[in-house]
Amino acid sequence: MANRVSYFSDLIQRVTASCLLSGRHESGQVSAGDESEDEKYRSEDEDDEKEEEEEDGEEEEREEGFRVWEGTKEEARNERVTELEMLIGEVFEAVSAMKRAYVSLQEAHCPWDPDKMRVSDVTVVAELRRLGVLRERFRRSVGRECSGGGGRGTWRVGAATLREVVAPYEAAVEELKREVKSKEVEVENLREKLKTATSRNGSGKKGRSQSHHQSKRRVSCSSQAQVAVATSPAPELFEATMSLVKEASKSFTSLLLSLMRSAHWDITAAVRSIEAASYSTTATATSMTDSIVGSNHAKYALESYVNRKVFQGFDHETFYLDGSLSSLLNPDQYRRDCFTQYRDMKAMDPIELLGILPTCSFGKFCSNKYLSIVHQKMEESLFGDLDQRRQVLNGNHPRSEFYGEFLRLAKAVWLLHLLAFSLDPPPSHFEASKGAVFHPQYMESVVRINDGGRMVVGGGQVVGFPVSPGFKLGVNGCVIKARVYVVPRP
Structure with missing residues (x-):
């Protein structure tokens, strides 16, 4: 701008000088020095015009280069946006597939469907891996852009957003890994129990009574349950x-x-209410209820009520x-x-x-x-x-x-x-009825009756009320005795 001002100032001086010289020429008073001065101004004018033309050319070249650079940058930006749109589309598609697979996994629990559960689990893991691949693609592309010096704030925001999307699924994968490890530990424990149970069965003695054999089989049953x-x-x-x-x-x-x-x-009243709700309210029932409470056996009546309901x-x-x-x-x-x-x-x-x-x-x-x-x-x-x-x-x-x-x-x-x-076949479920004769083959008394100073349970007692049901297994004919509360025969 300063060059333009000086140029106009010189131009005004040259015009003024030219007017003065033309006046001198007309009057015939122009000297050789004046002519040389005029020549000087003309040459300077021509030089200035050349410099102006060169500057204009340089400006045009710069503008043309800037337009070319802008066009290249716009193309790169459009290409980058297209690439990110495709990546985000794949992320959304993977997340949707992940959600569908997880819903299918939940549905497989109720009703229980092991085959569907396994298929859904494989699908969930596959979609999690797919999200991991997309995350790595995004990180690599961001690394290239960052090394090129552009859009640092933008890629940081995008990376944070993608991390928020993927984080829950990474946590789910870690949880599944922990569950797998716990299952492996459980399998090892079961193998140890199997070895222990096998060694016990091999070293058992046969010269024992039938009742002791049944007792031993019942005790070992709990240790072999896991097997x-x-x-x-x-x-x-x-x-x-x-x-x-x-x-x-x-x-x-x-x-x-x-x-x-x-x-x-009032425990007595509560037990009486339980008995009245379950059995006929007769004088016998009332007397039995009173004797139960008086003997601190209300827990059996309450347990009878709970088992009957459940x-x-x-x-x-x-x-x-x-x-x-x-x-x-x-x-x-x-x-x-x-x-x-x-x-x-x-x-x-x-x-x-x-x-x-x-x-x-x-x-x-x-x-x-x-x-x-x-x-x-x-x-x-x-x-x-x-x-x-x-x-x-x-x-x-x-x-x-x-x-x-x-x-x-x-x-x-x-x-x-x-x-x-x-x-x-499935087990047969049975329950002792109130007033039935006590049968030791199918019943087990929760209390013992004092008969002349002796605590006995035998044929002279009847069922006051059932405490828990019994089962007869059709596979081996074994009987799980019903638990009953016995009272003296009236």
Whole structure:
């Protein structure tokens, strides 16, 4: 700009000089010095014009080069945008496929479908690997761009976004790896137990009585339970599971009775109410109830009530929660499915399982039995509110100590039910009726009667009320005795 100003200033001087010279020429007074000065100005004018033309040419060349550079940059930008759009499209496609596979994996849990579960699991892992490949592609492309010096802030934002998308799936992969390791450890433990059980069976002595042999077989049944899980359903496994049911029933009943006493319940009246709701209200029933309470045996009446509720519908394949007839339409496949569910569920924590699948078949069973055992007034009296009941009615499962103890009983009964429908033929379920003559081959008394200073249980007693049901196994004819509370014959 300064060059332009000086140029105009010189031009004005030259024009002025030219006017003066022309005046001199007209008057005939132009000298040789003036002519030389005019020549000088003309040459300077010509030089300036040449410089201006050169500057204009250089500006045109710069503008043309800038246009070419802009065009190249625009093409590279468009190519980069197209590449990123394709990459993002593949990411969205992989995430959608991942979601579909995960939904299929969840659906395979309820109803239980091992084949579908395996296929869905393979698909989930494949989509996770695909997302990992896309992440590496993005990192490499960003590295090239960063080394070229362009768009650093943009690639950082894009990388952060992609990390947020992929992070949950990476966490899922790590969780699956941990589960695989835990399963491997469990397999090793089962192998050690198998070796131990095999060595014990080989070193057993045969010169023992029949009763001692049966006792030994019952004791070893619990140690061989894990082995039976890995092979096929067996009567010994059913017996061991029934023992777990008895233990869980006693534990839950003890907790319930403790809560009733803490809430200052009238235990005598409570037991009498339980008996009245289950049996005919006769004078005999009332006297038996009074004697039970007087002998501090209220826990057996309460356990009888709990078992009667939790075993109701045991003979049906779904406890009459629905009208399924799979065991009749395809019995062989149904038996295999039941045993597969038993093996998969045996090592699961019921609280964690229901936290993932609260409305599966087992979840519905737990909700139905809890509402049947713990009625509204009982819960309000024991806990002061109905919070647990509301959660169960809404399809959830409380994480309280009381509900956790109930879930252990519910899981034991559910596993026993799965085993019953895994055996061919299934076990026969029976229950001693009130007033029936005590039969030691099919019944087991929870108390002993004082007969003239002697604690005996024999043919002179009758069943006061059943405590837990019994089973007759059709595979080997073994009988799991029904537990009963006996009273003297009237």
